[in-house]
Amino acid sequence: MSLPPNTEQAVSTRVLDFSMRNVQFDVANCNPAAWHPAGLHVTHFFNALSVRFPEGEKFFINSVRHYRERITDPALMADIEAFIGQEAMHGRAHRGLNGALERAGYGADKMEQELKAQIKRMKMPPLFQLSVTCAAEHFTAIMSAVVLDTPEILDGVDAELAAMWRWHALEETEHKAVAYDVFMSMRKGPVSGYLLRCTMMVLTSLSFWLNALRNLVRMVHRDGGLGDLRGWGRLARFLFTSPGLFSKMFRPYMAYFKPGFHPWQGPQPAAFEAVRRDADLRTASQQAGAYPAPTQKAAA
Numbered sequence: 001m002s003l004p005p006n007t008e009q010a011v012s013t014r015v016l017d018f019s020m021r022n023v024q025f026d027v028a029n030c031n032p033a034a035w036h037p038a039g040l041h042v043t044h045f046f047n048a049l050s051v052r053f054p055e056g057e058k059f060f061i062n063s064v065r066h067y068r069e070r071i072t073d074p075a076l077m078a079d080i081e082a083f084i085g086q087e088a089m090h091g092r093a094h095r096g097l098n099g100a101l102e103r104a105g106y107g108a109d110k111m112e113q114e115l116k117a118q119i120k121r122m123k124m125p126p127l128f129q130l131s132v133t134c135a136a137e138h139f140t141a142i143m144s145a146v147v148l149d150t151p152e153i154l155d156g157v158d159a160e161l162a163a164m165w166r167w168h169a170l171e172e173t174e175h176k177a178v179a180y181d182v183f184m185s186m187r188k189g190p191v192s193g194y195l196l197r198c199t200m201m202v203l204t205s206l207s208f209w210l211n212a213l214r215n216l217v218r219m220v221h222r223d224g225g226l227g228d229l230r231g232w233g234r235l236a237r238f239l240f241t242s243p244g245l246f247s248k249m250f251r252p253y254m255a256y257f258k259p260g261f262h263p264w265q266g267p268q269p270a271a272f273e274a275v276r277r278d279a280d281l282r283t284a285s286q287q288a289g290a291y292p293a294p295t296q297k298a299a300a
Contacts, residue, residue, distance in 0.1 A: 013181050015264055018174035020085025021283040025164040027096045032104045033223055037156035040225050041216075041235035046165070048216040051098050051111040052208070054091040059119050060136065060179065061087050063129040067182050076181060083178040086171045093164055106222055111215050118211075127186060131197050133179045135204035135256075141176035141263060142252040143245070144169035148269035152243045163282065170275045177263040198257050 036043040061084050071077050101108035122129070147153050147169040154162040187193030217226070225231050239246040255261055 013177050013262065013264055016174065018079075018086070018171070019082050020089060021167070021171070021279060022089065023093075023167065023279065023283045023286060025093055025096060025167075026160045027093075027158075027164060028100055030097065030100055030158055030161055032097070032100045032106065035158050035161050038238055039231055039234050040223055041220060041228070041231040042238050044216050044219040044223075045235060045239075047097070047101055047106070047219055048212045050094045051101065051108045051215055052115055052212060053094040054098065055112055055115045055119060056136065057087040057091040059129070060133045063126070063133040064179050064182055066126045067130070067186055070186070071182070076178075079175070079178045080182070083175045086175055090168055090171065093168065097161070097164075101219075106219050111218075115211070127183070127188075128196070128200065130179060130183050130186065131200040132204050134183050134197055135201040136208065137172070137176055137179050138201070138256050138263065139205065139208075139249070139253060140172045142249050144172040144176075145252070145269045146245055146248045148173065148271045148275055150243045150245070150248065151271070153245060163278070166275050167279045167282075170272065170279055173269060173272060180263050194259055201256055 032043075032047060033040055034043060036046060064080055064083060068077070068080055071080065098108040098112065124132075147165065154165060157165075183197065184193065187196065220226055220228075220231075238244075241247070252266065255265070
């Protein structure tokens, strides 16, 4: 794929059109401890990610919005608006699952407030904040690609929850280059920009996963599963062996550290178009007043 050269003016590198989908998912009444058939620990792994999304998405939106007035490229301006809309919808959707966690006594509200306070304590220049967003957008995009390419990750999951996670993965793929395109034009220079984005990827990865692990342990402890070695073993297999969510992420994660990296390098997930059709159909159906169940075959 041919990408435009780096310039002082921000330009879009979009390879497809995308927009906000005002779509909703009926997940409020799920069993928050057992919605994934792989068991308690895998369920809470995803729950621990979910509680970070509402406040995290706000941070991503604000870091990109800060530079919006400096953008003159019409395509990138449109990409930013779509990015903001999609991220806002992700926060709304995950509040439904987080609400179920809160009502069940897992302290999801407290976890969200802890992240909000952590973000507030971050005293970083705007470009540093944008580089954090670039890092987070990269590993959410590569995780999304694995989810879309590996149907067994969500096999047997409640249809509404599976649809929500696939839709989120789809949109992370659609807008994965927006923050990066803004960053590349606003950086001070190629060398300092490279060092900044790589440093912030390491720091952001450590912070994100340590906090996610902390919330995972808290939820598992709430259900008395801390000493369940088989449960932890199932989670380890899920992440590193079969289906191997983390092991499949390793190579694309490391690609971020290449000097010539760009998010649109590499193939699209094989299931991308099928999941996209399903999400568009669901959005159109809801706008028309119908609420059909997502088509699992199309989304797989």
